[in-house]
Amino acid sequence: MKFMSIRDFRSRPIRNDLASDPEIVLTANGQPVAVVSAVEPDTVEDELVALRRARARVAIDRMRAQAKACGLDKMTMDEIDAIITDVRRKRRAGK
Structure with missing residues (x-):
């Protein structure tokens, strides 16, 4: 499972990341706030x-x-x- 800050999430496309890791945990101030899942x-x-x-x-x-x-x-x-x-x-x- 990959972790990514919301700042990084906004600034770069994650399609390639989801291809290799189907779930990405989004963080804000180092704390998990959401899960992005490939569908x-x-x-x-x-x-x-x-x-x-x-x-x-x-x-x-x-x-x-x-x-x-x-x-x-x-x-x-x-x-x-x-x-x-x-x-x-x-x-x-x-x-």
């Missing part, structure tokens, strides 16, 4: 769907890890239902 014209939508699914999977994995770290993975369905009921009741009451 084919007929697979753009499929690539975007796959990227969104991968992001969702990572988000779910993080939520599960956080829940486990807090001990929330041991809650029963009755406890979960009670919390949901309480939150809904408070929303209806305007709190």
Whole structure:
């Protein structure tokens, strides 16, 4: 995986870089801010769907890890239902 500053990205074409390395991480002040990925014209939508699914999977994995770290993975369905009921009741009451 290649890293490139946004300044370099603006000043030079990256088509040749993408031919040799299909993903380039763009950086600003040394920190990653975006990923540029090579795609084919007929697979753009499929690539975007796959990227969104991968992001969702990572988000779910993080939520599960956080829940486990807090001990929330041991809650029963009755406890979960009670919390949901309480939150809904408070929303209806305007709190």
